[in-house]
Structure formats: structure tokens, C-alpha cells
Amino acid sequence: MASVSVPAERPGGLLRRPHATTGFWAWFTTVDHKKIGILYGITAFAFFLIGGTEALLIRLQLARPDQNVLDAAVFNELFTMHGITMVFLVVMPLSAAFFNYLLPLMIGARDVVFPRLNAFSYWAFLFGGLFIYSSWFLGGAPNGGWFGYAPNSVLDPTRGMTFYAIGLLITGIASTVSAVNLAVTVLNMRAPGMTLFRMPVFVWMGLVVQLLLAFSLPVITIGLVELLFDRLFGTHFFDVSAGGSPVLWQHLFWLFGHPEVYILVLPAMGIVSEILPVFARKPLFGYQFVVFSGIAIGFIGFGVWAHHMFAVGLGPVANTAFAVSTMIIAIPTGVKIFNWLGTLWNGDIRFPTPMLFSIGFIAMFVIGGLSGVMHAVVPSDYQQTDTYFIVAHFHYVLFGGAIFGLFAGMYYWWPKVFGRMLNETWGKVNFWLMLIGFNLTFGPMHILGLQGMPRRIQSYPESLGLAFWNLVSSIGAFVIAVSVLVFLITAVASFRKPKQMEADPWDARTLEWATSSPPPDYNFEEIPVVHSLDDLWHRKYAETEGGRVVPVAAGGSGGASHAEGSAHAIEGGAGHAIHMPSPSYFPVIAAAGFPVIGYGLLFGVPAVAVGLVITLAGFFGWALEPSAE
């Protein structure tokens, strides 16, 4: 690796500045957005396997009527932890993995704007996730649903919901900090010529998601603080007998919770918007429409939260208003669907695995979106709410949507990140198994819901006639498990091949493909100058007067080999050194204080003080340490 900066030996100081760039400590102290992105990805995928196992246990219990594989208390813990895991510890951080890795590359930057803050976000997320999971061993996991409705969440005698409140506060801090960091990166770190409307759609969706996070997380934060105070300090926020209102929790939760749905699905929409044009070999149809509809979804997403509360009794005026706003938000979502179809229309389409997952995403998301519009109709929602129809709906959006999109992204950017291709044959096996398993699992839930099967029940009597579709659904869940196993094996197998990836294997359109695979620490030897949307494409191809697209002379791979060559050229001394930020211990130290504070709140005050001291020490060490030496 080219020497990026020569760290000056700094004698003294409590902690000697780390400067390993390989090995365990390098990952521990790294501030490189690419390494942090990989850490996010691996951690989120580990949680995906855990959350998936929880889902399998749930489906095992529900496979046959009148079963008692799991008792009701454990069942409550499992569906709660499954929801918390998949939302907060899988889809959000997996999206964060893509944003971390790709946003700087796509806008032609060398790193995010605050690299150490970025490392801090990752560690706080990891510690928050581990903190929630430690509840299994320390008095019971959260059991009040991922939505944690008061007053159940306050009155539950186990420690579970306290773990829930503190754990989500910690991951919330991580996400808020990362949101500010990435939003400033996109706004302020763009390469020369990279105007806002030359940014790839994925970058746009990244920006919208970060703003959604920055403005919705504070609301749930206050909800969680109030829940925590009710549980620990005897306050009356959600205590009806003292004049408090459990409905306040619902408002605070869903005022966060609905933007959260878009936080989960917009990244996948961004990924698909990058992949479709590459494999249809056409520019994205209606780029501005896709961008503006994404922004519109972000705005309107703050005005639809009470559609989760139609059955609460807010009154006809409120219900009607939120029904209308919910139907309106379907419009920009529909606009995107037509843009994607328009991109495929008349395209020179290839079908490698990322493309299959992208098309799977569109099809499954349309089904989930349509059942969502059904819920906007209040009388219809009265029938469906709290039934398996809702479970079917949001899994079509969050699994058929978000997870399919994220898998598309993993197959698409794997060669960029690791310099190796994922096996195409096994990728296709992965896709078809997942598509079939997914529809077997969640398709029947529509029927079960319309038959009246309630959510969150641990068992059901045979006489209700729900046995057949439940069995189908459980079989489907295990098919999904096999497909994930296929992905895992394919992923591990890819590392057995030597690293020999060209810079631009897909003949793609965006800047991350202009540098080598994997990119050097500093991303670009020299910051590229951007002249148009899909800049890389226009460097490789030109349009003749007849409207035919022809490669620029010595184009295509020429640009790629140049990037490869330049990565080596710098070792010969390109005349100027690139100074990258140095690794640091302080982000991980500052983040490590949070779980200590959390355990202190649960088990004894002294640890709160210890945790505060650790975090403050981390921040002060950080503030006094230069970002690079």
C-alpha cells in the first residue's frame, strides 16, 4: 500500500497514537470510511442471522395448531427481539454500511467529513446492539413488541423493556451522529463539478435518509427517555391514573416510526436506481423525478404517522386527514416505480444476480405498497389492523423491499469492496430460493389475516382452520433460511479466489467504479472533476450524430487501467503526499462508556459515574488529539 502519511512519533501522552493499518487493532482504531462500512456490513449481517433464527423459532411454534414448542413468555421475547433486531440492528446498519462505503466514493471524496465521528457511530451502534442482546442473560429480553406500547412497556415486571429503552437510546445516538456526519459529507465534500443534480440517485437517497434520521430520531429519543423515567424513577408520563396518556407514547413512537419506514426503504430504492441503468444500459428514466419523489417521500413521511393509530380512536377528522396524507404519499412512490419500468423499457437488458434482486425488489415492493394503500382506507384498516394481513404487508415492504434491495447492492458492489466476484450461478440460486421462500412465507399471511388470525399470538386452536396456510408459511421461512445459507457460502467461497478484479467489471456509470477494486485508502489519487450526471459513462462512451452510442477511442477499460496504474504510481512519488486522518483509540473509548452507563441505570449508580467518566475521557482525548499526524 502506498504510504499515506508518515505518522510523526509523538512521545508522551496517555495513549500512543495507533498506526497499524492491518490486523486486529487496525480494525479497532480505523477511521477509514471503507473499513467502517465493512464493519457495519459484517455486524449487521451477523444480527441478520440472529434475527432470522428468531423468526425461524417463531415459525416453528406456529407451524402447527395447539403447539407448545415455546412458551408464551419466550414467544413474546422472540417476536419483540426479531422486530428490534431486523429494524435497528440489520436494515438500518446494513444501509449505513452502503452509505459509509459508497457516499464518499460516489461524490469523489477521500473520506467522510468527520472520520473519527464515523468510527464513534459504528462502535456506539455495536455496543448498543450488544447491550440489548445481553438482556437475554440478565433478566429477560424485551417482550413488549418493537413498538413498546405503554402502559404494558412500563408495567412489565421483567427488565426487558428497560434494556429496550436504553439500548435504543444508544443506537439512536449512533444514528443521529452518523446522520449529521454523512449529511455534511454529501453537502460539503463533493468533487469539483459534482453539483447536487449530478449526484447519483443513491447519494440523493442517502442525503434524504440522513435528514429523516436527524429529525425523527429525537422524537423517539424523548419517548424512550420518558419510558425510562416511568420505569426507573416513578414518573407518570404514561400513567392514566395520574392524568398521563399512553396515547402520547404512540404519537411519539410513530412520529418517529413512520419516517423510519422510509429510512429503511429509501436506501434500497437508491441502490435499485443505480443498478437498473447499468444492466439496462440506459440512463435512469426521469432522474429529476426520482430525486424529487424521494424528497417528497421524505417530507410527506412526517405527516402520515397516525395511520398506525386508526383504531385508537383519534376521531373521524384526524383519521380522515391521515388517510388522505397516506394516500398522497403513494403518489411519489408510484412515480418511482414507473421511472424504474421506464428505465427498463427498450433497454439492452442483462440479468446478472444484482439485476434479478433489483427486479425482485420492484415486484415485491409493489405488492407491499398496494396493500399499504388498502390500510390507508380507514374502514378497511379497522378490519385488518392487528391481524396477519399487516404482518404480510410490512414484510413485503421491508423484506421484499429493503432486504431484496440490500442483497442487490451486496451482489453489485461486492467486486468493488472486496476485489472479487460473487459466483453468478449460486447467486441466481440464492435469488430464486429467496423469492420463492419469501412468497411462500408472507403470501399466505394475507389470507391468514383476512381469515382473522391476530398478530402476536403464541398458538391457535385447530378448529379455526388456520393450520394449512401457517404450515405453508413455516415451510417458506425455512426456504428463506436455505437461501441465506447459500449466500453465506457463496460469500465465503469468494475469498478463496485471488483478488484480481478490474476497476469497472459491470461497465457502470458512477464514480466509485473509476478507482481500483478495492479502492486505495485515499480513494482517488487525484480528485476527479465532474462534468455531467453519470460522468464515468460519458468518459467511456459518446453519442454519434446519428444517435448511436459508441465507445470513446481506447475507452472503457482504459479508464479503469489508468485508475489501477495511478494507485501504484503514487508510490513512485507523484509529487505530493495525500494526508489521510490517522487511526484513533478515542472513538471506541467514548462509545464504550454508553453501555456502562446503561448497566449502571439497571444495576447500580456507581457504574453510571464510571461510564460518564469513560465517555468524557474519550471525548476530551479526542478533542485534544489532532485528526492527522
Add this chain to the structure above:
Amino acid sequence: MATLEHSAPAPVTDHAATSTGLPHLKLAMWLFLASDCLLFGALISTYVLYRGASTVGPYPADVFDIPYTSVSSFVLLASSLTMVLALAAIQRGDVGRSRVWLLATALLGLTFLGGQVYEFTSFVNEGLTLKTNVFGTSFYVLTGFHGTHVAVGVLMLLTVFTLSFAGKINQDSSMTVELVGLYWHFVDIVWIVIFTVVYLIPTGNPAGG
């Protein structure tokens, strides 16, 4: 020409040009403060929702001492003036004067916090705790949350004050003082809202007070 076109190698310094023209840290601070608005927004909403909902006393009118809180509010608002003077001084390169105003700002903040501790203590003596009623619950959590923000601000001010003796705060790094100032003014403005909503707008209570 197939190869990438490159810009002249940009000098990589702390003051590298940014796409929006705003310094990175300032943009980040504005975003953070915008996000923080929502924190206070949710807490103030909670307080407003529970206004007059308490089933037992003491009620707001029983405990509030408006003249006293007005004075401590004035102290906090005055600290915004000293903060501005501290920034103006460092931007002129007058480290000594800036140091004085930074310390004055921190002391005014501490005075406000002391006033809040005194106020909380006297309220508790009058029988209003976190657990008494939803007024106590929402009042203490909202004002305590604001007090925590002030305390963090004081910590930052004292840190900058201390760093100035190590020569780390000067005309070139006036941005540090400016960022602390942005945060400090924000906390002051939030107090204006809280003081108005919580103290000045009278609350009827079930006892008819």
C-alpha cells in the same frame, strides 16, 4: 482522451474549500441544533399536553415564583451578550479579552444552574417531586433536560477557557469559540420558549387555582 481528467491537486488543509462554502463544523453544528430542536419540541409538547391534567397538587400556580425565575432568565440571556463579546474579541485576535468574556459567560451559566438547583430544592420542599403528579413529571424532565444542556455548555466554555492558556485558542481558531457560541445561543433561545410556555402562560388547575 480516455483517461480521467483531474483537477490540480487541492491543498488538503483544515480550511479546504467546501461545496456549500460553509465550513464543515459550522454546517454540522447547525444540523445538530436543528435536530436538537425536535428533542425540545417533543418535551415541550409533552408538557403542554399535560397542562392542567394533574389530579393532585401542588399545581404550577402554587409553586412558581415568577420574579425569581425572571431574574435567573435575565442572567442566562445576559450570558449571550458576553458570549458575543468573547467571539468578537477572539476574531480581533485579543485572546486576553476573549478569555475574560468566556469566563464571564461560564459564570453566568453557572449562576443560572445554581438558581435552578435552588428552585428545584424549594419546589421539592413545597411537596412537588418527579413522582407527585404529571406536572412535576413533565416540569422537572423538561427543565432538567434544558439544565443539562446548559451544564454541557458550561463544560465546553471552561474547556475553551482552559485551552486558551495552552495557546490553542487564537485568531485562526476562532471557529471553536464561534461553535460553542452557536450552541450557547441556541440553549438560551430554547429557554425563552420554555420560560414563556411553562412559567408565563398561566395554567388552570382542577382545584380552580
